[in-house]
Amino acid sequence: MSQLKVYNSLTRQKEVFTSLTPGHVGMYVCGPTVSGESHLGHARPYITFDVVYRYLNHLGYKVRYVRNITDAGHFEEEGREATDKIADKAILEKLEPMELVQKYTNLFHWAMHLFNTVSPSIEPTATGHIVEQIGMIEQLIEAGYAYEVNGSVYFDVKKYAANYDYGKLSGRVIEELFETTRELDGQEEKRDRADFALWKAAAPEHIMRWKSPWGVGYPGWHIECSAMATKYLGAQFDIHGGGMDLQFPHHESEIAQSTICNHTAPVRYWMHNNMITINGKKMGKSYNNVIKLTELFSGNHPILEKAYHPMVVRFFILQTQYRSTLDFSNEALQAAEKGLKRLWEAYEALSKLTDDGLQMTAGDTELDAKCSKLVAEFDEFINDDFNTAKVLANMFELVPVINSIKDKIIPVTALSKTTVELLKKQMKVYVEDILGLQNVSAADNEKLQGVMQLLIDIRKEAKGRKDFVTSDKIRNQLASIGIQLKDEKDGTMSWSSS
Template identity: 55%
Template sequence: MKQNTLKIYNTLSRKKEDFDPLSPPHVGMYVCGPTVYGDAHLGHARPAITFDTVNRYLTHLGYKVRYVRNITDVGHLQGDADEGEDKIAKKAKLEQLEPMEVAQQYTDTYHRDMEALNTWKPSIEPRATGHIPEQIALVQGILDEGLGYEVNGSVYFDVLKYNEKYQYGKLSGRVLEELMSGSRDLDGQGEKRNPVDFALWKHASPEHLMKWESPWGIGFPGWHLECTAMSSKYLGKQFDIHGGGMDLMFPHHECEIAQGNACNHQDPAKYWMHNNMITINGQKMGKSLGNFITLQELFAGKHALLEQAYSPMTIRYFILTAHYRSTLDFSNEALKAAQKGYKKIINGLRIAKSLEFKADDTIPLDDIQIKQVEQSIHSAFRAMDDDFNTAQAIGHLFNLLKKINSVYTGQLQSGVFGRDVFEKMNQTYIVFVEKILGLKEEKTENQQGLLDVVLAIYSDVKTAKNYNKVDEIRSSLKDLGIVVKDMKDKIDWAYEE
């Protein structure tokens, strides 16, 4: 395993910390997954790609990662509140389906879109409805600690009592007194002792679709409860990394910390990681603003705000070109630039895989070229070690690509690097693109075979000096996004950038 130089920005401490896992080489990582009541959108893509990349890089470093990402299929109410209708149940009523039909449908489409984005499947993907007994036991444990109370069949977490021993708000920086003074006694919160208390278990009305027997009557779990129950079951009372979007920091993750301390007397996670938000043309994404774009709409280009379709790998590349803790603004201009950058990276991948070292004792080693390559390799890994800075790592990959392209075009001979450095340059580029960043070439199954046939015809008509036909073939391929490259010793092609 690589010597530990990795630093992670811990939201809890608000600083970068050396990554020191609890039980190396094992790493436990829990990431909040989707509430499955609609198609996946841009807001789902960013955490999925962010923590897929974290998983990939930790694996590259030699860690054995258990990556748990949940599916929320009950308990997430409208407005992320303790009152109101379950999001999945509401969708089920609208579509005249069973709630589990809705959950299954959108779990399947989420998986489809995550596969298109080339994310690795999590090690475990638990569902909230599959862990009701664990959640009931967790509620009972909190009651036994004296940090919860039951009212009319509902159980609430007593935040003020918890705060006598622990600090509620330490993750998000919220001050309890300010939360108290800023709270209003909304309808349905009258049974709480304090408005800041949150639901652990909710009494279900007769018309409520999703409900279970419990010691407190028929009801359903609170939204925050599932993650504590499932993370502790599969990763232990304390694990290494808890991830999710910044919008989950409060109240969801704050409540998870409170539940973990109440039951297990320790914070659930050592490191808390949060990806920042996505905006569209400078505005927050929202259905009411008309800028809510699903991933399928992006892939097909079927949305009023889109000038064209953008492939899954273009989306993945674009997300990786910004540090995960920075805001990310989607616009057609930015996506077109990402499309060009992605094609440049993939053209380089094809070239790196095709290059072979040509030994030639007459070519002296070039210390300057060697130093530049080694510096780019070192800098790319250093960027990833600095809180997974994919944006900087990609910049250093482009420096490597310049050297790879120079060998490809004959401007540099492979011998100037020596075999070891040349092979290290190529392998680093390939590993970064495919294994760490998770980018892949998007092509149809028969594309290469058809291109081989077309380029053979192109070669024949060029040899015959039929230049009208040469231009016709080049033009037709360019319309398909393919550029013919006439090399000194061969004819090749690349994606048009």
């Protein structure tokens, strides 16, 4: 079997993955800022790294997956006075900051559950780790890489850049950072424009504030991830994930802080997912083109033609390699919806496939070989930097074979028992365990099953006496409420609801 290769943003190439501690993997993923609702764009990293987590587990690693909740908010430097985003919003909505944060955290968890993502091993909050952040800032000051001005503390980028490679991850040229012409608030306190805040003194109106050695204030943007990653994963760990837009300055600064405090580069493999776009533009607050997850699931948004099931969204995201941009459109989502349905129905048909008392003898050696090859390639493709798009493509190549066997267009004897067993096993592993897909159609309760069976019986009887008025009425009325009846090749009827 091929080895897992991961594209490392730091080296800009695919590298064979080996874990620092044999059998164990430490993985940190930048989590949501819970100052507002998550949108479609946010779904991408959490689904992407969910598959990474699931696959590493599948490979037998014991993974500690840490994903933070940013509930302390970042200050805004641009324009106006520095304000804490969360504190700001709280006033608008007349809520306590922690009440607001709780609300959006709950909403986030609700969406993650619907996406069938596995919960992280640890989900630390920024507000719960103020002590660790202050501790790290103190270390930075002691080491001479941070300085205090008027109750705020800044990281000395110029000094760091003199001894380390600041800009390596994001491809930034350090000289250019120093030449930035933009005027930023608080700039006059910094020794250099490129310096970033570790701790900000809080203005009196700030609601979220903590005591520190430098006075009352709140932590800067980047320090929380460094502090929490260090605490739970150690000075150096295997994987750090997040959106591409976090490469600079967030991840670059994380590297700088952690390198000084822990005397080693913190992360071995940096992984960044690309953006979800809408009409070619990145989805984001500043672009005014966000579709919130609640809107996506309910269809309640001007550009949505209908509601989309979370599983459809998950499938949609997995049909693309995570490092490519993914363009949203109703057409694309609806294509995903139909594709997932077809895949799932074939998957269910496969699991019900039996030998029918016949010998599975690989009567069609060519087809048999083709199927086992398609299945074997699942491993190869996922190992190639998690190419879920190619895994799914192979599954779709297997769909006609499965359906043909089900409909007896191809005899079961065409495949060997070994191949069929392999197919069943690997499809289950990949579809459910690794890709984390689930059945979209709801309502599998017993009463409905009973009612449907009754309708199917009545329709069969009507058809038997050529009473097509009745049989069509049953079929059409069910269709109008979203239940599809299918006459199978063997004379039975099945149904599915959408």
